[in-house]
Amino acid sequence: MQAWLCLGLAALAGVLMAVQGSLNGALGKVIGVLEGNLVLHAVGLVLVAALLFLFGLGRGDFGKMGEAPWYLYLGGVINVAIIYGVMLSIAKVGAGNATTAIITGQLAMALVVDWLGLFGLAQSPMTWGRGAGLILMAIAAKLLLAK
Secondary structure, three states: OOHHHHHHHHHHHHHHHHHHHHHHHHHHHHHOHHHHHHHHHHHHHHHHHHHHHHOOOOOOOHHHHHHOOHHHHHHHHHHHHHHHHHHHHHHHHOHHHHHHHHHHHHHHHHHHHHHHOHHHOOOOOOOHHHHHHHHHHHHHHHHHHOO
């Protein structure tokens, strides 16, 4: 897949994340944050199960689950924490403020993951440009969060 297409899909995912967070925050206000988290995971489970088992879209192999290191399964736990944090923060401080903090934290951690080559990903050095970009992002976040 071309790099530009991957970046376009990433941008679309970012758009969808803002919409999802807003929907999730609104749901949390109505039925509760943990209750909403459970419902959202159940809906996602049903959709993924349908894609895999009804439409045969999966190309992986469940038989290889034992080959994955244990820590790769922590994504499920982290996903619960992410959805909880997004639901709660958007409901309390608004979509723009919460998303500003989310993106800034996400970028900072992503640069650390790349720099250290965590989780089997290729290492990518922390350059002055990346550091400056992160600092500018933090400044932008401060400006966006200013009242």
